[in-house]
Amino acid sequence: MKSNGLICFLLFAAPILIENAHAQDTQRAFSNNIPLKTLKGKVERKDYHTYIERSFTLPDSVKRLRIEFSYNGKEQRTTIDIGLMDPARFRGWSGGARNDLTISAEDATPGYLAGPLPSGEWKLLLGVPNIREGIVSEYEARIYIETQTGVTEFSDKPIRAEAGWYRGDLHMHSGNSDGKCTSQSGKEVGCPVYKIVETATDKGLDFITVTDHNTISQANALRELQPAFDKILLVPGREITTFYGHANIFGLTDFVDFRMTNASYAAAKNWMSAVNNNGGIISINHPGVPSGEACMGCGWQIENIPDKVITAVEVLNGGSMKYSIEGSIEGWDQWHKMLNSGQHVTAIGGSDDHHAATIGTPTTIIYMKELSVQGLIDGIRSGRVFIDIEGKKDHFLDLSAANGENEACMGGTLKGEPSDTINLTAYVKGVSGGKIEFIIDGKLNSTLDREILSNDEKIRVNWETDDNRHSIYIKVRGKDGRLVLVGNPIYVEGR
Ligand SMILES: [Zn+2]
Numbered sequence: 436m437k438s439n440g441l442i443c444f445l446l447f448a449a450p451i452l453i454e455n456a457h458a459q460d461t462q463r464a465f466s467n468n469i470p471l472k473t474l475k476g477k478v479e480r481k482d483y484h485t486y487i488e489r490s491f492t493l494p495d496s497v498k499r500l501r502i503e504f505s506y507n508g509k510e511q512r513t514t515i516d517i518g519l520m521d522p523a524r525f526r527g528w529s530g531g532a533r534n535d536l537t538i539s540a541e542d543a544t545p546g547y548l549a550g551p552l553p554s555g556e557w558k559l560l561l562g563v564p565n566i567r568e569g570i571v572s573e574y575e576a577r578i579y580i581e582t583q584t585g586v587t588e589f590s591d592k593p594i595r596a597e598a599g600w601y602r603g604d605l606h607m608h609s610g611n612s613d614g615k616c617t618s619q620s621g622k623e624v625g626c627p628v629y630k631i632v633e634t635a636t637d638k639g640l641d642f643i644t645v646t647d648h649n650t651i652s653q654a655n656a657l658r659e660l661q662p663a664f665d666k667i668l669l670v671p672g673r674e675i676t677t678f679y680g681h682a683n684i685f686g687l688t689d690f691v692d693f694r695m696t697n698a699s700y701a702a703a704k705n706w707m708s709a710v711n712n713n714g715g716i717i718s719i720n721h722p723g724v725p726s727g728e729a730c731m732g733c734g735w736q737i738e739n740i741p742d743k744v745i746t747a748v749e750v751l752n753g754g755s756m757k758y759s760i761e762g763s764i765e766g767w768d769q770w771h772k773m774l775n776s777g778q779h780v781t782a783i784g785g786s787d788d789h790h791a792a793t794i795g796t797p798t799t800i801i802y803m804k805e806l807s808v809q810g811l812i813d814g815i816r817s818g819r820v821f822i823d824i825e826g827k828k829d830h831f832l833d834l835s836a837a838n839g840e841n842e843a844c845m846g847g848t849l850k851g852e853p854s855d856t857i858n859l860t861a862y863v864k865g866v867s868g869g870k871i872e873f874i875i876d877g878k879l880n881s882t883l884d885r886e887i888l889s890n891d892e893k894i895r896v897n898w899e900t901d902d903n904r905h906s907i908y909i910k911v912r913g914k915d916g917r918l919v920l921v922g923n924p925i926y927v928e929g930r
């Protein structure tokens with residue numbers, strides 16, 4: 436294909452091939468799975484005002500149970516209620532209000548109790564509040580199980596099916612850990628998850644991850660809220676909070692054992708492998724914040740982590756950004772160190788909001804094949820991501836690099852020969868009068884600085900490569916010189 440430097444900029448076009456994306460579609464694969472069991476039957480007038488129990492046997496090690504229920508005769512006013520018992524206890528009742536339900540250890544459809552899924556005989560409870568004389572209604576309950584941990588979607592289908600750039604916040608806390616809000620009478624109380632979701636929707640965000648410290652008890656609230664907030668993607672997240680550093684994990688709801696009592700990778704490997712092996716991703720949080728009594732375990736101390744274990748670094752954190760956006764308290768040094776060691780690691784931002792107030796500052800914008808949890812994970816992995824420090828909706832940044840026939844977008848790799856000229860095209864919106872800077876291998880190359888003359892600007896520069904591998908990303912500054920946008924690297928391969 437002849438490169439015109441524009442392949443990266445065909446916005447909202449068909450999804451581009453995402454490098455390193457280990458496509459996993461657990462939830463939908465699960466929904467399409469063959470049922471463990473299908474219970475079929477019929478009710479007629481003799482069943483009027485009775486309860487029917489239908490048994491099924493759950494095997495060991497089930498992580499999630501899902502039941503889809505349907506019946507005919509609704510036009511003749513047949514009504515069949517459903518509920519559920521496990522081998523030991525009542526697990527919920529939804530009457531005639533729902534046709535499907537899901538239960539895992541951490542979250543469940545409202546009306547049902549989250550918790551372990553014991554093996555043995557379960558009972559689907561059917562109640563018949565109405566069936567007319569002479570009517571026979573057939574019902575079918577399809578019982579699905581998932582025995583592997585995986586990426587959890589709280590939405591039955593993507594929030595938006597289109598590929599595109601989606602804006603959100605990847606780091607915040609609710610009252611499930613140390614997030615606080617003000618009560619009716621003015622007291623400081625643990626912040627309920629709905630307040631966070633409301634704040635995020637008020638700010639016009641497309642997605643949030645609620646990343647409470649080590650716990651995932653917020654998942655049940657997210658499960659409940661997602662159908663009501665059907666324009667914003669709610670992503671299960673967690674801040675793995677150790678004595679030697681903090682890291683966000685995205686996508687999983689299962690327990691991840693965060694306990695480590697020394698700073699070695701050997702000690703961290705347990706939880707890091709659990710996340711990666713089950714389709715989640717890890718982002719190192721606020722690595723430059725010093726650890727101490729003011730912020731216990733906040734600085735990142737875990738070294739010698741193998742390549743590909745860490746997917747992202749929180750380069751800008753809303754908490755520390757107040758002090759210095761470009762200083763050593765932020766994640767620049769950690770990110771550059773990893774880039775310069777040859778790792779492909781995506782820079783992201785997160786507000787680290789603890790009061791349902793500053794969500795969206797900074798905003799992270801991710802190119803996703805669809806707005807879904809899996810879309811977000813694949814998008815961060817691909818590296819086609821930028822950070823908008825002030826979270827302004829009219830800001831945009833993209834970068835493409837071309838070398839003859841080849842073109843790479845942010846996160847992609849360009850194969851270059853020594854002395855090849857790389858044509859870099861930056862696309863910036865909403866920062867007229869500002870300046871664009873090219874950062875190569877973590878260092879500003881000021882010979883490539885360019886003024887931004889309009890609010891919709893494509894800037895082209897040429898740069899000559901050599902034998903070595905390189906990373907190239909862009910920073911965008913406003914008129915007053917303050918940093919506004921940060922892109923992600925395009926990688927140029929060496930010999
Ligand atoms: Zn933290």
Ligand SMILES: [Zn+2]
Nearest residue numbers: 606608674787
């Ligand atoms: Zn945090």
